[in-house]
Amino acid sequence: MKLLALLLPFLLLSACSDSTQDIKVQKTVLGQSLFFDTILSKNNTQSCAQCHNPAHGFIDDRDNGVAGMASLGDDGKSIGDRNAPTAAYAMLSPEFHFDKKSKEWIGGQFYDGREADLAGQAGGPPTNPVEMGMPSKQALVDRFKNHPAYSQQFKDIFGDDIFNNADKAYGAMAQSIAEFEKTETFAPFDSKYDRYLKGEYELTDLEDLGRSLFFSNNNTNCSTCHQLKSRDDAMGETFTNYEYHNIGVPTNIALRQANGVDVATIDHGFLSNPQINSNEHDGKIKVPTLRNIAVTGPYMHNGVFAKLSTVVEFYDKYINKERVNNPETNQPWADAEVPNTVNNDELKKGKKLSDRKVQALVVFLNTLTDKRYEHLISKDN
Numbered sequence: 001m002k003l004l005a006l007l008l009p010f011l012l013l014s015a016c017s018d019s020t021q022d023i024k025v026q027k028t029v030l031g032q033s034l035f036f037d038t039i040l041s042k043n044n045t046q047s048c049a050q051c052h053n054p055a056h057g058f059i060d061d062r063d064n065g066v067a068g069m070a071s072l073g074d075d076g077k078s079i080g081d082r083n084a085p086t087a088a089y090a091m092l093s094p095e096f097h098f099d100k101k102s103k104e105w106i107g108g109q110f111y112d113g114r115e116a117d118l119a120g121q122a123g124g125p126p127t128n129p130v131e132m133g134m135p136s137k138q139a140l141v142d143r144f145k146n147h148p149a150y151s152q153q154f155k156d157i158f159g160d161d162i163f164n165n166a167d168k169a170y171g172a173m174a175q176s177i178a179e180f181e182k183t184e185t186f187a188p189f190d191s192k193y194d195r196y197l198k199g200e201y202e203l204t205d206l207e208d209l210g211r212s213l214f215f216s217n218n219n220t221n222c223s224t225c226h227q228l229k230s231r232d233d234a235m236g237e238t239f240t241n242y243e244y245h246n247i248g249v250p251t252n253i254a255l256r257q258a259n260g261v262d263v264a265t266i267d268h269g270f271l272s273n274p275q276i277n278s279n280e281h282d283g284k285i286k287v288p289t290l291r292n293i294a295v296t297g298p299y300m301h302n303g304v305f306a307k308l309s310t311v312v313e314f315y316d317k318y319i320n321k322e323r324v325n326n327p328e329t330n331q332p333w334a335d336a337e338v339p340n341t342v343n344n345d346e347l348k349k350g351k352k353l354s355d356r357k358v359q360a361l362v363v364f365l366n367t368l369t370d371k372r373y374e375h376l377i378s379k380d381n
């Protein structure tokens with residue numbers, strides 16, 4: 001009896017955690033199906049996976065008539081104004097919050113952090129008119145309700161009455177997709193750089209030079225924004241501190257001409273987050289992860305740069321007066337879309353880079369590619 005009394009709470013506890021675990025697995029399985037399913041879009045043409053292709057760094061690797069700068073909506077004609085970021089490693093972005101110590105806003109999902117976490121994010125695209133275009137949450141929930149497999153799965157996991165409340169059922173979908181996005185597929189940490197940290201890969205001289213430059217505050221400012229962990233705890237680095245900064249990215253005129261958005265339109269970035277109202281945040285963008293960066297071009301929130309070397313030269317132009325022209329346009333670097341808040345303090349720190357050092361940084365960034373995408377790295381990036 002005594003033994004049973006001692007054991008009972010333990011048994012209950014383990015039974016409980018088992019079933020919690022089981023529910024989590026079921027949500028992951030459901031989330032995986034949903035991630036790949038075009039049922040989420042009005043005309044049944046679009047899934048999350050098309051704009052976040054697992055075979056290609058979880059970005060939209062289609063051309064979409066705009067050199068991959070933005071995505072095509074479910075209506076087959078709307079082109080967005082922002083480049084689809086990778087959904088890989090997104091699970092590691094902290095929930096959106098204000099950090100009292102650093103006095104910085106941190107984390108969240110989307111370029112402007114408007115959703116606090118992955119589940120919040122996953123609820124966005126299905127009803128976004130230029131993405132999946134569903135007229136309402138109810139309309140999508142009705143599809144699940146009338147779908148033999150999904151309706152059963154939703155009821156098994158979330159209860160028989162789940163379809164009585166459209167908001168709850170929609171939330172259940174988003175939660176399940178988020179659970180799938182938290183699996184190891186999205187964050188394998190098996191790039192050359194990770195293998196180097198574990199002593200399984202030796203960096204080439206050029207890769208090693210790039211690594212030293214990247215982490216050296218005397219030479220470059222990269223690690224000010226693109227480093228999360230301390231040097232002696234480098235495993236699992238995501239290459240972003242999840243802060244918001246304006247680095248002076250110019251308007252993508254070619255994209256605006258293609259998508260019909262007025263070229264004079266300003267993307268206010270972080271200021272368009274409903275929780276943010278101070279103009280000091282105008283045009284800031286969440287610092288992106290650099291994991292898989294070699295295969296996730298074109299670059300920046302608007303896809304304005306095609307090559308990684310251009311991105312590095314773009315940073316160098318803040319310090320190096322000889323970098324007059326954007327090598328992709330052969331024209332002088334265009335002005336920032338939001339000039340007033342550019343973080344010149346940080347961007348003007350560091351030493352100018354020779355072409356060899358630019359190349360070293362690019363080669364180092366290539367080492368951040370997950371093993372399964374290494375074959376996608378272009379020699380000319």
Ligand code: HEC
Nearest residue numbers: 047048051071082083084085087090109110111122125131
């Ligand atoms: C039509 C293309 C398209 C579809 C479909 C789409 N996305 Fe996205 N996704 C984007 C774009 C563009 C952004 C950036 C938008 C922004 O920040 O305003 C984004 C942002 C994200 C982010 C945030 C990443 C970060 O670092 O902040 C995640 C995660 C994500 N999408 C997952 C999903 C999931 C899950 C689905 C399916 C429910 C989905 N996406 C459907 C294009 C798409």
Ligand code: HEC
Nearest residue numbers: 221222225245249285286287288299300301311315343346
């Ligand atoms: C002041 C903070 C800051 C510093 C310093 C900084 N970055 Fe960034 N970086 C950002 C932000 C913010 C973005 C996103 C800008 C956008 O999308 O418009 C970005 C974007 C990028 C991108 C493109 C990412 C993508 O997915 O499109 C690359 C590559 C990059 N940075 C590399 C570097 C390198 C290399 C250095 C050092 C030479 C550096 N950054 C220094 C904040 C910074």
